Amino acid sequence: MEETPSSQRARRAFTAALSATGLLGPWVGRAQSPVVVRFSHVVAADTAKGRAAQRFKELAETRTGGRVRVEVHANSQLYKDREELEALQLGTVQMLAPSLSKLAVLGGGGFEAFDLPFMFKDRAAFRAVADGPVGAGLLKRLEAKGIKGLAYWDNGFKVMTANRPLRDVADFHGRSFRVQSSRVITAQMRALGAEPVVLPLSDTYAALRDGLVDGQEGIPSNIYTQRTHELQRHLTVSHHAYLAYAVIVNKGFWDGLPSDLRTILEGALKEATVYAQGVAAQDNEQMLEKIRASGKTVVYTLSPAELAAWRRAMHRVYEQAPAWMGQEIIDAMRAAAGRSAP
Numbered sequence: 001m002e003e004t005p006s007s008q009r010a011r012r013a014f015t016a017a018l019s020a021t022g023l024l025g026p027w028v029g030r031a032q033s034p035v036v037v038r039f040s041h042v043v044a045a046d047t048a049k050g051r052a053a054q055r056f057k058e059l060a061e062t063r064t065g066g067r068v069r070v071e072v073h074a075n076s077q078l079y080k081d082r083e084e085l086e087a088l089q090l091g092t093v094q095m096l097a098p099s100l101s102k103l104a105v106l107g108g109g110g111f112e113a114f115d116l117p118f119m120f121k122d123r124a125a126f127r128a129v130a131d132g133p134v135g136a137g138l139l140k141r142l143e144a145k146g147i148k149g150l151a152y153w154d155n156g157f158k159v160m161t162a163n164r165p166l167r168d169v170a171d172f173h174g175r176s177f178r179v180q181s182s183r184v185i186t187a188q189m190r191a192l193g194a195e196p197v198v199l200p201l202s203d204t205y206a207a208l209r210d211g212l213v214d215g216q217e218g219i220p221s222n223i224y225t226q227r228t229h230e231l232q233r234h235l236t237v238s239h240h241a242y243l244a245y246a247v248i249v250n251k252g253f254w255d256g257l258p259s260d261l262r263t264i265l266e267g268a269l270k271e272a273t274v275y276a277q278g279v280a281a282q283d284n285e286q287m288l289e290k291i292r293a294s295g296k297t298v299v300y301t302l303s304p305a306e307l308a309a310w311r312r313a314m315h316r317v318y319e320q321a322p323a324w325m326g327q328e329i330i331d332a333m334r335a336a337a338g339r340s341a342p
């Protein structure tokens, strides 16, 4: 009998869970056996995150002379969005790089501040936040949940897609959009007059195909590699928010590593982070060009007046957000990002 994607996922997850119990081999192996780091993520291998994960694997394995084996599981092969966070806490995977939006459930609302509309004017503004005290403070909050945050990885600015042009705010009215599990993104869609539907990335293609949702927001790289542009005739370049990741590990696993191995892995991750930074912008530009060239999707860039109208509509989110995360984190992020006003 042929396996379906969900039975494959269940089988892989079962094997991973069994392995974590020690029945198939513990994290830190017996004499001679390598330490296994299962690194799960939900996007295609051929994306900035997928390639950075692969780069980390290569560096880690080479530099430890085979004492560490990194198994990268891309494209939700092992777990979907929410499941992978639970799996990390249970220790059935050791490393993830979820979007910052998806970390809200673990770190209080603070990570959702990264989703605030128009928070970042460019990539440098995001890095200023991520590499400064605000970024470090948010990663620290994860420790209470048994998770250690090691790095922030870049991706890109978001666009919107639908089967109708999205130019005026009124174009959103009455339409449903797939979103990540973030109160800020949910509120942003409502501020535009649309209905947000929280779904894992891996379910988005089917949801668009089956008409469960009318549109989505995302980055060109994910839209192209998940092939969702094939189902959406219009894409609007709005750059209303930035998608980025945190590389996180199971804290017990990480703290339990021999310190020489941990140092090597930290060095490998540092290099993979620089690599991710270097490829993310180009990756999204190329994927947007591929979407355009596919002839399936019309790519439109908002005029300054249209963009200003989106911005005005989304401003409402800044009134709601303090209730979820506190005004302090919003002000601190805005100051670090060089934004005097939303």
Ligand code: SIN
Pocket: 042, 043, 097, 098, 099, 180, 200, 201, 218, 222, 243
């Ligand atoms: C990701 O890039 O990891 C997923 C983003 C999404 O769920 O839209």
